[in-house]
Amino acid sequence: MNMQVEEAIRGRRTIGRVKQDPIDRRLIEKLLEAATWAPSHHNTQPWKFIVMTGEGRAKLGEGYARVALASLETGIGTALEDRLAKERSKAYRAPVVIGVVCSPSEDPRAVHAEELAAAQAAVQNLLLAAHANGLGAIWRSGEPMYHPLMKDTFGLDAEEQFVALIYVGYPDMQPLEAKRTSVSDKTVWLEG
Template sequence: MASLEDIIRGRRSIGKVKPDAVPKELVEKLLEAATWAPSHHRTEPWRFIVMMGEGRSALGRAYADIAAETWGEISAEEREQRQEKEAAKAFRAPVVIAAVCSPSELPQADEREELAAVHAAVQNLLLTAHANGLGAVWRTGAPSYHQRMKQAFGLAAREQLVGLLYIGYPDMPIPQAERAPVAEKTVWME
């Protein structure tokens, strides 16, 4: 088995995956790893919405509705083609997980720290996916923050979609990456 350091260094965003189903038990393993992220005051502010099969349709409809706001006057045929193209985004991977920040009501809970905890949970999930031979990509962007997306997932007023995690078996070579030397990003105060 690869070392934790190798898993961290080897993980990449894999946007092209095979349509092959991912076993539910493996998805549960990813979610379990996510829940071991640190959280201030042990609030565990994460929530996950797992979409597989036709369960991805709600996401597809939300993508299409959000995009349609910018189309203006177009023919019914063009509208239908564009809706299909937008809805297909939800089917780019056999598993899509919406990572949600559901902040605690505790007075000492800071929403910035709650978001940071969910980001850490997502990283745990991505690393576990990589360690188990899966490819994954963490997608955000304007649609993720749109009110229609919150509606699609039934999010409460204070909840936020942190990202959509597309997961499957890689259908592309895992790219190599470089990082700037840590010395360029570190200040020592002794």
């Protein structure tokens, strides 16, 4: 599918329901390649991708379960197992889950906030590429993604952190109508 960039930006929507149909690895690699063209200050390219398909998603499920278990006050037996099974199932909501990690550069000029921004820009490129190639995607985050146990589950270094869990698949829903505040309400012009 060939799509103009402005059309892709305006047409992209969060797609939370996708089919479980497999996605060709070359197509996922195409999305990752697009992500790597995001800007980064001093060209540090501070991103890393963890692609999970099939039973590879079990690692994410285990991360969700570990985080939930740590947050539970009490619980034993069937109720606990049901809760942990529900947490593990979150990893299987799409045929492909891409963990996007900010892996900051050791360049002394690198500013942490800019490294995070670059990794998040890579996420936007990935989302636009998914849309342009007929795929649906949702950028998931939330407390479990930032929890030290999730980081530990994936063996991330001390300075690394997830910035997104992108669930990707062929859409199984109609995109919702988008609403945006007028750009004039969000813009200040300073002119001479």
